[in-house]
Amino acid sequence: MLAKTYGSAVYGVEASTITIEVNIGQGTKFFMVGLPDSAVKESEQRVESAIKNHGYKMPRQKVVVNLAPADVKKEGSAYDLPIALGILKASEQLAAEALDKYMIMGELALDGGLRPIKGALPIAIEARRNGFKGFILPKENASEAAIVDELDVIGVENMGQAIQHLEGTEVIQPVNYDTRDVFSYEQDNYASDFSDVQGQENIKRAMEIAAAGGHNVIMIGPPGAGKTMLAKRLPSILPPLSLHEALETTKIHSVAGKLGANGKLIAQRPFRQPHHTISDAALVGGGGIPQPGEISLANNGVLFLDELPEFQRSVLEVMRQPLEERKVTISRAKVSIDYPSNFMLIASMNPCPCGYYNHPEKECVCAPGVVQRYLNKISGPLLDRIDLHVEVTPVSFDQMTADRKAELSREIRARVINARSIQDKRFEENDEIFNNAMMSSNMVKDICAINPAGKTLLKTAMEKLGLSARAYDRILKVSRTIADLAGAESISIEHLAEAIQYRSLDREGWAG
Numbered sequence: 002m003l004a005k006t007y008g009s010a011v012y013g014v015e016a017s018t019i020t021i022e023v024n025i026g027q028g029t030k031f032f033m034v035g036l037p038d039s040a041v042k043e044s045e046q047r048v049e050s051a052i053k054n055h056g057y058k059m060p061r062q063k064v065v066v067n068l069a070p071a072d073v074k075k076e077g078s079a080y081d082l083p084i085a086l087g088i089l090k091a092s093e094q095l096a097a098e099a100l101d102k103y104m105i106m107g108e109l110a111l112d113g114g115l116r117p118i119k120g121a122l123p124i125a126i127e128a129r130r131n132g133f134k135g136f137i138l139p140k141e142n143a144s145e146a147a148i149v150d151e152l153d154v155i156g157v158e159n160m161g162q163a164i165q166h167l168e169g170t171e172v173i174q175p176v177n178y179d180t181r182d183v184f185s186y187e188q189d190n191y192a193s194d195f196s197d198v199q200g201q202e203n204i205k206r207a208m209e210i211a212a213a214g215g216h217n218v219i220m221i222g223p224p225g226a227g228k229t230m231l232a233k234r235l236p237s238i239l240p241p242l243s244l245h246e247a248l249e250t251t252k253i254h255s256v257a258g259k260l261g262a263n264g265k266l267i268a269q270r271p272f273r274q275p276h277h278t279i280s281d282a283a284l285v286g287g288g289g290i291p292q293p294g295e296i297s298l299a300n301n302g303v304l305f306l307d308e309l310p311e312f313q314r315s316v317l318e319v320m321r322q323p324l325e326e327r328k329v330t331i332s333r334a335k336v337s338i339d340y341p342s343n344f345m346l347i348a349s350m351n352p353c354p355c356g357y358y359n360h361p362e363k364e365c366v367c368a369p370g371v372v373q374r375y376l377n378k379i380s381g382p383l384l385d386r387i388d389l390h391v392e393v394t395p396v397s398f399d400q401m402t403a404d405r406k407a408e409l410s411r412e413i414r415a416r417v418i419n420a421r422s423i424q425d426k427r428f429e430e431n432d433e434i435f436n437n438a439m440m441s442s443n444m445v446k447d448i449c450a451i452n453p454a455g456k457t458l459l460k461t462a463m464e465k466l467g468l469s470a471r472a473y474d475r476i477l478k479v480s481r482t483i484a485d486l487a488g489a490e491s492i493s494i495e496h497l498a499e500a501i502q503y504r505s506l507d508r509e510g511w512a513g
Contacts (some may be wrong), residue, residue: 004090006083006105007108009127010075011120012290014252014340016127018104020069021080023087028063029469035068038076044109047078049087051113055161060092074335077289079118082107084135085160086167092331093361097167103155104128105163113160115139121264122248122255125149131422135175137163145255145264147178148248154178184247184268191237191269195410197230200396204231207391207503209413212238213420214482215436217324217346217386219309221505223363224356228349230327231393232305235347237410239303240418249341253300257293271302273344277311281319291338292330296323299344309348310378315384320346321347327439346387350379361394376506388438388475390505420485442474455476455497462501476500 089095125146143156165171213375286294
């Protein structure tokens with residue numbers, strides 16, 4: 002007898018429906034076809050054990066399991082449950098007429114229990130798109146899949162519960178998840194706030210400008226100056242995620258298996274801080290069936306690289322294309338997958354190996370030329386993609402113990418949102434540009450026009466400070482963002498002057 006169940010395969014952040022066909026006929030062997038990998042092939046042993054431990058019989062006839070379409074590679078152990086139910090249906094041990102109305106996924110333990118799967122959210126979206134009544138999956142993934150409305154999400158703990166629900170002997174109620182209520186509550190619920198940071202007003206200002214224009218930032222300063230503390234609070238002043246952005250971000254984390262038990266919609270902008278020993282593949286993504294890397298997990302949020310010169314040169318260079326195109330393409334022999342990587346890069350570094358070059362109190366002990374060699378670990382093309390270079394100085398004791406209350410993140414965020422709304426109107430006819438940092442050189446000429454006095458100031462600054470040619474466009478972009486924060490229609494001398502000071506690493510002789 003032939004039976005069909007339905008599962009799904011995830012490629013990138015999208016899922017596609019897989020039909021599991023089970024046919025039982027004359028013979029004695031078990032066959033698995035349809036390009037299954039080793040984990041799928043091994044399901045025979047798990048399925049047989051689970052079936053027996055639930056009081057059913059494994060057919061001693063020829064069992065053929067076909068995973069269609071047969072030319073698409075199937076990976077992972079999440080096909081166990083639909084294969085087991087298909088075998089029971091084909092052997093007439095399961096009387097479930099509604100079997101073909103459900104998308105079914107889950108890894109089986111030997112006793113029939115279910116273990117969580119990856120990619121439950123994109124699979125649930127695919128199930129709704131194809132008109133399935135519901136989605137049966139492990140209970141640990143149910144809240145994640147329930148983000149999708151108009152779909153009955155049935156969380157089960159073992160194969161027995163799935164059978165009882167399908168046969169109608171013990172109907173399990175769908176999981177309810179009020180996406181909008183949870184989303185609105187979590188949006189502003191940040192654990193860290195800029196009010197925790199005493200002093201460093203100039204760095205907070207730079208962070209506000211970066212958030213308002215989507216600019217990348219590098220902070221240079223001695224150990225203990227507060228670089229990491231400031232970076233971790235940047236998501237709290239970025240505009241709140243839209244529901245579309247939240248869904249896209251959650252899908253990526255779901256595919257990577259990062260949501261954990263009882264996963265829910267990600268309502269806050271992600272903050273990723275990989276260690277400097279990270280490999281190329283871990284940063285951009287990789288694997289036989291490519292998985293998202295750190296730059297994709299930071300999509301719609303912040304990627305923080307602490308001690309930037311300590312990262313391998315090759316690791317930093319692979320970020321150049323994703324920083325420009327806001328996506329990363331991972332190609333393999335049989336598949337090419339695009340992952341979104343629209344993130345803000347925040348980097349920090351010591352000014353020299355000992356950490357105290359240009360320190361107001363401590364003396365640098367590095368040998369001549371060492372500081373320049375240390376800075377040269379960061380390539381020019383990568384530095385070219387970072388708009389703001391900010392020098393961070395240590396906070397004095399008086400500033401740390403001052404009674405004055407620092408500004409709250411929500412107050413800074415309000416100004417950032419106002420500036421972003423100006424940019425939304427500016428770029429409303431361009432679907433690929435959302436903020437000032439994404440402007441092309443041609444757009445900079447039109448949008449960031451400056452008056453003769455501004456041109457004179459910029460020319461003088463470039464000559465006297467020894468700024469490189471690549472700093473020109475960056476200064477104009479940052480000036481435009483500063484003007485947006487001030488609500489100004491045009492860029493003034495004051496906006497240009499402030500932007501010029503954020504190009505520390507472009508100054509000739511900065512490192513002696």
